Amino acid sequence: MPIIDVRQLRKHYRVAEKRPGLRGTLEHLVQRRHRDVPAVQGVSFQIEPGEMVGFLGPNGAGKTTTLKMLTGLIHPSGGSVQVAGCVPFQRQERFLQQITLVMGNRQQLIWDLPALDSFRVNAAVYGIDDSTAEHRIAELAEMLELGSELRRPVRKLSLGQRMKAELLAALLHRPAVLFLDEPTLGLDVNAQARVREFLADYNRRTGATVLLTSHDMGDITALCPRVLLIHQGRLFHDGSLERLTQELAPHRQVRLELQQLQPAGCFEAYGLVDEHQGHHVRLRIPRQQLTEQVAALLSRFEVSDLEVADPPIDELIGGLFRREAGR
Template sequence: MIEVQGLSKTYRVADKQPGLGGTLQHFMRRRHRDVQAVSDVCFSIAAGEMVGFLGANGAGKTTTLKMLCGLIYPSAGQVVVAGHQPQKRHPDFLRRITLVMGQKQQLLWDLPPMDSLRVNAAVYGISDRDAKRRISDLSDLLELGEELTRPVRKLSLGQRMKAELLAALLHQPDVLFLDEPTLGLDVNAQSRVRQFLTDYNQRTGATVLLTSHYMADITALCPRVLLIHQGHLFHDGPLDRLANRLAPERHVRLELASPVGAEAFAGLGRLDRCCDCEVNLRVQPHELTAVVAQLLERFEVRDLEVNDPPIDQLIGDLFRQGSL
């Protein structure tokens, strides 16, 4: 459904020094420099896949999405989405995609969402009967009712974001480009949006490319992730395999009935902390069952927890390194 080969984008920007002197110098003799936003990105996404697109701020995620939608013309490379070259903006292509950006809106601020939905239906040539049916189905999935008849400015952020999703999906696109669709939403609203996207993908078989700074969005929706750093794609693969590669050990936390010396834990994984009655160990997954059994046999344990390292922390460390 999406095929990207050698995709690059370079911006030419003015190089101006601050202050009055810099302004005068820039007026008399302009200087420019090239900024490489995206460089030689290659990947492919099959129909029906839900793929997470991760990177720090300024890594090139939004620029890539805009090139995939045809909003920005690439400096180099080839892009094919749903059998079309996005930069040509063919009407058949535009009917098959949608772009949702959490920091931008398409609904008219002073009008109810229903009015904007009717305009969208007319733009895409959807009959009144089909438009009513689709609006009813999508509003049920998104738990939107009377909110569709209130002015957009009167809606909460979560209600507005769900209405934006409804407007973006009214024409039943085959490809969804979602740029931080849960930005600024509370925990409950984020959960409802994730569930809606899962249901929509299962019902329609739509292809989804999702960027988000909330790792809960990625872990809930995307089995596969693309990682980008300073415009370069440096990982493409399953999320669980990435997590196991970044943190191959499990964290075991113990609370003992009485203090025990650190030497008592020799051969039971890697000791991180041993302070009074609290003990933290790191254990290889294939040794976990045996180690936990020995801990329960040797010591009087009041509490025991086994956890994976937080995925947010792992991905954050990875972004700071910029490579695997």
């Protein structure tokens, strides 16, 4: 049974329209005009327990609105959704005990108090006894590499330390489902890597289900074998990230560093030449021909360095969204 079951989920917002100027303001006071703005339009998907799934889309695509409906913060306009066997907008206690929502641009920690105090408040809210709370705090702090920082006021923590403390606070009640909205927003490269490692480790240890939205494709490629793609409120892809990459990029990039200069045009028989400058050559070779062509290159040319890679995933996904917008 899926732990998240979404069927034809919709959300429309009713907004007032006002013409500019004094006349428009007076008309707006006397008789308001409204229009419906669709934010999510018939989204359906299922997520099994323990899955880590990426939820991708450009700004305004409907990602955060969908997350808010899945966590019960807003009521859907239509369709149905169940999370951990509960209807989210009913906000039942057994539902709230099983989920958590972490937003990279929001915080739940009390700014002027040590993070430990916020953890104790959370433990009291969820009815966790002192002994269990202390054990969980110590366990999560070790996983997150947090020590004395927890006794300092939150305002004195670095952004990376605050984000890790936010994760600890959100996971104190051992939720079965994690909704993460830009959890590495604004973090430096090292802090991003630590948060990703922690989330992967937490998923392995607890079997928690994770639905992750992020504009940083490093988060998605590091954590999510499966991705959902949404554009203008409509889901248009649900499947393997690896398979999607292969479909979007039927070629692999091959970079060569040559020991000797070679004449122009001598690499065209091996693939599409993107660059040939001095000792440096960059080719695109069809995936099914890669082994054969690389072997042929190595047998013919003296190569000092060779690198085979996929095109950058963020470029591939960005191009897919641009094509979807042009339809």
